[in-house]
Amino acid sequence: METVTKSFDVLVVGNGVLGLSLGLTMARRGQQVAVLGEAHRPYAATTAAGAMLGCFGEVTAATLASESGRAKLELDFQATGKWDTWIADLAEDAGEEAADAVRTATGTIVLHNTIGVPEIDDAGMAAIRQAMDLYGAPYEQIAPETLDWLDPQPTARPLDALHIPGEHGVNSGALLAGLQQALVRRGGTMIAQSARKVLTTASGALRGVELADGTALMGDHVVLAAGVGSQKLLDTVPQAAAGIPRIVSGLGVSALLSTGHCAAPAPTSVVRTPNRAFACGLHLVPRGASTVYVGATNTMRPHPGDLPTVRGLQFLLDCVVRQLRRDLWFSGIAKVQVGNRPVSLDGFPLLGETQLEGLWTMTGTYRDGLHMSPLLAEKMTEWILDRKVPAELELFRPVRAPLSVMSREETIRYAVVHRLATGHEWDWSLPVEWPGVMEELFELSYRQHADDIATDFTPPPDLLAFVPAFPELGTMLKEYYAAVRGSFG
Template identity: 40%
Template sequence: MVRETSVDVAVVGNGVLGLAVAVETARRAPGLRIAVIGPPGRAGAATAAAGAMLNCFGEVTRYTGWHPAAQAKFALARQALDQWPRWLEQLADDAGPPTGETALRSHVPGTFVVLGAGAGAIAADNFTALCRAVEEHGEPHDVIDPADVPGLAPAPQARPLRAVHLHREGCVDARAVLAALEAAACRHRVRMVPDTVSEVLVSADTVRGVRLADGSTLGAGAVVLAAGSRSSELTADVLPPGAVPPLLHGAGSALLTRRTRPGGARQAIRTPNRAAGCGLHLLPLPGTERQYLGATNFITCTRPDGPVAGAAEILIRSARQEIDQALAGSQLTAWMWGARPITLDGFPLIGPCPVAGLHFATGTYRDGFHCAPVIARHLAARLLGPGPADADWAWFTPYRAPIETMTVEQSLTETATHAAETAREHGLHLPFFLDDEPVATYVRDRAHRLFDRLGHPVALPPEILLLAFILAARGNDHPARWLADHLHAAHTHHAPVPGA
């Protein structure tokens, strides 16, 4: 039997973004009928696998200052840093005891960023950029002796050379915050629909609602697409090809451990972001001997099936080597895995699109948990009115050609550097008479060939180009074809109209 109902706002996706948008909107407009649709198990969701670090300056890379879009992304993360303490208190109130208190107690302020002796040039550059950014913005921090970082006990050859303590950045238990968001949503009378959306319903260029996997439809005046890395699957039939940058899956593994020896981290310890990946991090879960260890990052354009053994191996080996050798004796209590939503150009998709009433809230890649409060406030304002006009947010409009933050030649060179550094991080040793150049040359040559095929070369982020390169080297041509198709579609769709 087909069941027909309707709401004012249907949020597709029950991760941190979908829930935060729903709670914020319900708080501002108590009479509005809001539904959040998503499978309770959240298999493969990024939110369920995140730590989560609440990092803005900790996420700075050498690319942060390169382009106004990257600066706008940094500004968003800075707002989130300011808003988290108050947002968490408000969430705890909304959720009520005991769920709200558990989320509030899981917040541990303070992050140590450490640069190990074995770090490559990109990680070292990122660390320098981070130190410059904290100075420039007057962010409270201390440059400290790495020997003074509590719980840091790496292998002797990987002992850190430099360390900085960020006072305001820290971490929360993502699962506790998620539970509080669910409780808050229920108390605000947001309807939770434990299903999957199979189709976004559109007619006359206006969103009408969604169809669920059980065949029923839910009418809605507005639909918020917050289905993480799976969001693009739902727009293929409602938006022309190339209109919105597609999403890829940044697969990441992490684990929870219980310490069997005294000591351990009391605040977050992380490395800077490294070549083609994120920083390695160890997060304490307060009041327990449990800690979170993350994370790997491998970008794919088709939905991955689940974690791979190689990711587990590299995560444990790197963490023992660079952060705490005693991890080897810890009890493993959970493996976690999820796919970060990353767009083709690496920037988020936030706000309305050419289909009236259809809004995006995704593409947040590796700091979507941290940015959720700010994105939720922005989206709630847009759902309830025209919203504030802001040049920074304009960069993230879903209806755009891929943003290019560098030239094509720079993108090729950066990709080659990332590949060479990643190879070394994974244990590549060359003969004494060779440096990294053969690896970099090989990658640059392959990437050039890829660009020749693209027809419309676009300066893609090195992480995305590496995906096509790595899989092409393994004989898998699909990512290269996928990239070529999408870039061609984007070029065609967003080409300037002659004489316009």
Template identity: 40%
Template sequence: MNVKTPYDVVVVGNGIVGLSIAYELAKRARELRIAVLGPAHRSGAASMAAGAMLNTFGEITKYTLLSPAGQAKFQICRDALDRWPTWLQEVKDASGVADLDRSLSQGTTVLLNAKSGHLDDENFAALQSALAKFDEPFEEISPADVPGLDPLAEARPLRAIHLPREGAIDARAVLDAMQTAATSLGVTVIDAEVTGFDVRDGRAHGVHLADGGSIAGATVLLAAGAFSGPLTEVLGPGAVPAMFAGKGIAVQTQRRAEPGFQHVVRTPNRSGSCGLHLIPLGDGVEYLGATNLLFDVPAHVADIGMSEFLVQVAREQLDHKLFFSDVKAWMVGNRPVALDGFPLVGRTSIDGLMIATGTYRDGFHCSPVLAKLVVDDLLGEGSLAESLPHFTPERAPIESMSPQEAVREFAFHGVSASIEAGLRLPSHTDTSVLDLFYQQAAQRFYDLVPHPVGLSPEVLLGTVFSPDLENHRITRYLTDAHKRYSGTR
């Protein structure tokens, strides 16, 4: 495809982030010519597999508020929580999908159970202290009063906190409506895959396509989720934090007869999953999610191992009667995860090239706020460099812990995940053997890396067991990033 008429803005990526930005931009600047590019099948897209929990406090972990970058990210989530009711109404009106909120599940109950080791205790405590700090409404309830909850005796919940303002919605329905809303405002949606940018004289002039064509645009916005990594290489080695695809498997089920859950029910976030959760979508349809393992490239199909794990933990920890539910659909998507775990949102050193990705576990929830801030910048009504200074895409990796702490945390998460998966040890030993195994694996990686950076447990898990660590892309990235940014911090 060769489009002669240039667009004012070409959005690369047709997931919730790209479409929300296009919609917000078209709404506020009707005169602009805007195109959204992406394969119509959206295979592997995070937005297609998301549970779309609209959670802020439900997502809290012990790390959330530790660093200034973490606090800035949390502020986006809090703003999103306030924004969703009106955003949803707007999308309903603009798309004409009057029953869009049919699948809206209001209220989220966060459980503390004994199935995941002490990691859950720490994250649950962080939730409690954040609720108090930010004066967020909540109610501590008896787990016995959570409708639908019926776990195995060994996975009995110990405590439950209900968050009345947090819920979930059917991601696929919202995505469809968002595309309709954007096109109704004049946005052109094009079924195409972008292979690179047309950069001349330090400026982006458009994009190259897989079919050999090109599309011209005055501004190009990269929002291709976990598929964005290779496209960021145009900025040079080490310029943008390396990206991972956080492969997530989820399953939609149908209850046969008995009533199920009435609200979102979830655990705190865990490293080996994004927090086990069940979302009632109406008429007995339930979403069970989700696994989370990081890979170098996005996946398009679910695997047996993690699918089995998901069903096992949902049945054990949420409702053993899920055994009788029908499977409606397996879903797989890839969370866009930057090496440091934080979003990549802002202008780049290539004039006219912007990036909006790296949203990891909660990009669906954060999408209205990111859309607003990106459009403020595009229209000259604000500046991403000022509104989101931590998340400028060209940056040294943000360090939330030291390498030594990272080694310890990696082992702690490894042990907790093993307990959740059903670890049984002979009585003459304890979890210290596993702890040592994980510590040694992480330490071996750090011993090889010339310029170590404290990385999260899930990033280490996606890296340290690779065979050729010396030539691993993350080892290379850390060296390049150090060369580029040392002395700038």
């Protein structure tokens, strides 16, 4: 028999950075809000995140080429301007000590090094400059040799570097702790259980959620902000899930390394390369006086995972010591982390109300969820409570035509080049003609898979590239396109 314990104005499913941020803004508005999720946050993205507050550092050549790419960049830009106030307000709600622990890096250095592929890195650096010029954002070109901490192997030396003074980094663990403390102080409720089912009435109206122990919680609104875990909840209400791109995992491996033995103190800024090899570039974020965060890898998988792969960890650490600092070879590994970025099947966020009134999604943010969290919490709160549809989020409603940034030919080319870029980052040693042969084979493979999936829709290149390794991704894409073809084809 169902046991109902309590009713709330808003139930937020997911206790990562998006769920906690939304819960906090709701509590500040006087709502009775509960945030649900297991304390150890299985499969979360936030707990393994480098937490770069990157807007322009994430720009690629494809970003400005489409409406959806430009709309997402606009969200990132607006979010950048929210963080100073967000941290100041956190200090008021959670205490100065909690807020002071959040920010760990000031500014960002983007490196253009010899490991990069011209079609990706040269174009990426140019796109970053173009985007900053478009928005009037300050930046400075600097000589890499002036970066005292940088000491890569000579074959990975940087050719150029950009300093972006307005893009910082935070400690994701300290941020989560501060948000949770602030939420509770504001009268919000933390429930250390996961939700396993969305509950509806006999007539199909929203009631609330059922917890893992069978307890039912009632809510006027339910917001699915559980990252990749949101998909299981959507699957319990097929009438709401129809037409929404499924959420899959962009599994990443990161590590915390000791730097006490290094000949130079750790940098005070984020250090990164442009986005490449299907990931957000190689990056390092300081975490105190003698620890640095390094990340990250990205493997698209149909389902989340919780264990680092040998391949992923070896690739990451090899890139770090060769491209950033050689004496990190002797570092102690303080922690290895695994995170699951929530990626929708069209690669863009799922923000807004589903076809079931009162059931909302706030996920699918891929690499940008933490950075955009203050902005999304504010906009989603206004949308839910004031019924004001934010113009910035309109394009990313969960029920929509598949969004795209590239033509089929561009998508295939992107997937091929980024796959080859992974090999260059591995420092592969091959006969000179072999990469050309491999390029032709990758192109043939990706074209065949794209044609097999659909002729009228093309998956994002990040997903297409992993279909050969994970055929279930291809099946998911086929089923999604079949479901929306009648409405949006």
